[in-house]
Amino acid sequence: MTDLIKIAVDAMGGDNSPKKVIEGITLNHQSNKEIFYKIFGDRDKIIQLIGSKIDKKFYEIIHTDKIVKSTDSPLEGAKRGKETSMWLAIQSVKNKEADIVVSAGNTGALLVISKLNLKMIENIDKPALSALWPNKKGMSVVLDLGANIECSSKNLLDFSIMGASLYTSLYPNDQPNVGLLNIGSEELKGNEIIKETYQLLNEKKSNNYDFSGYIEGNHLMDGNVNVIVSDGFTGNVALKTAEGTANFITSELKTAMTGSIIGKISSLLNFSNLKKFKKRLDPRLYNGAIFIGLDSPVVKSHGGTDFVGFSNSLDVCHRIVKGNLIEKIKQNI
Known part of the structure; x- marks a missing residue:
């Protein structure tokens, strides 16, 4: 079993844990037999939830009743x-006992504890919080999403390189195309840091990604x-x-489709298309933000997600390790 990818799982973080975490592991294991789960949390609760759903050769429980x-x-x-x-x-990743760690717990604490335990990658000053967003053609990597309120042009350049590396790890057949989030697409728009970063990315030609300038x-x-970069x-x-816009659209569409007889008939006739639409906007399918910049990968699952969302964060972990993020x-930095 030494060839299995080892994921360290904080089973006690987030709403409705450890129930949703164990159910997420169970769902993930049904479609992926390449993962060994190192589960950290209350042994009695975890054993009761996991039962005989997963063969014991695919998981280990490390007991603790202390939580953040x-x-x-x-x-x-x-x-x-x-x-x-x-x-x-997190410490199990530091000690090379696991390849990656995932938690649905307190975001701020996860970042601080990760930085206390794990070193930064050489020449990177700050880690960034990145996530996946759907777009018309597939998926985008977006960073930073809150780890650093203030950033220098050097930080934004690092984020561009790290974001492109993450995109390549997750989607090895596609070329990363980087854009700087700005208030306009013209070269003179934005603050000085954004404009400095634009110049740096324009001058730093790379075979690992393309640079498309500003994106509104x-x-x-x-x-x-x-690959969308911002502070x-x-x-x-x-x-x-x-997130708010997606929830608003979904909610309003549901009201329109169930508020009258005509709406209900229309929803029945368009059931297949509506199902596809709902799935496209389902945030659980894009669950799993990534702290990048540390010398070991750390994944943050949304605290309020359910077991389906947590299972998808485990899938993100698997793809990150397989993609040698x-x-x-x-190499790229």
Whole structure:
């Protein structure tokens, strides 16, 4: 079993854990037999949930009843000690006992504990929080989504290289195409840091990605750019706006299709297309943000997702390790 990818799982983080985490592992294991799950959390609760659903040769339970609470500040989460499920899971990656770690727990604490345990990749100053977004042609990698409120042009250049490396790891058959999120597409638009980054990316020709210049918020879903780079403040606002818009559209469409007899008949006639539409906007299918810049990969599952979403974050972990993300960043940086 030494050829299996080992994922360290914080089973106690996020809403409805460890139930959703174990159900997510079970769902993931049904379609993927290349993963060994190192599960950190309350042994009694986990054993009761996992039962005989997974062969014991595919998982190990490391017991701890200490957890990082969702209400903790990042510092409070770190101060809870080295016996929490989150800390132990991250430490297993540090000690090379696992290839990657995933948690649905406190985001701030996860970043702080990761930085306390793991080194930065050489020549990278700050880690970035990245995620997958759907677009008209496939998927985009977007970063930073909140790890760094203020960024220098050097940071944004690093994010571009790391984002392109992540995209290549996840989609090895496609060429990354980088764009800087800005208030306009003209070269003179934006603040000084954005303009400096534009110049750096224009001058730094690379075989690993293309640079398409600026991209405005209304073109994020077009698909012409598949690696979108910004500082953490702007990226987080864009993320929350996109999530809110998707929820609004889905909710309004559901109301329109069920609010009258004609709407109900129309929804029945278009059931297949509506199902595809709903699936395209289902955030669970894109669950799994990635802290990149550290010398070991750390994946953050959304705290409020269900077992389907957590299963997808495990799939992201598998693809990152198979795609040799860390080595790609080291080579490209």
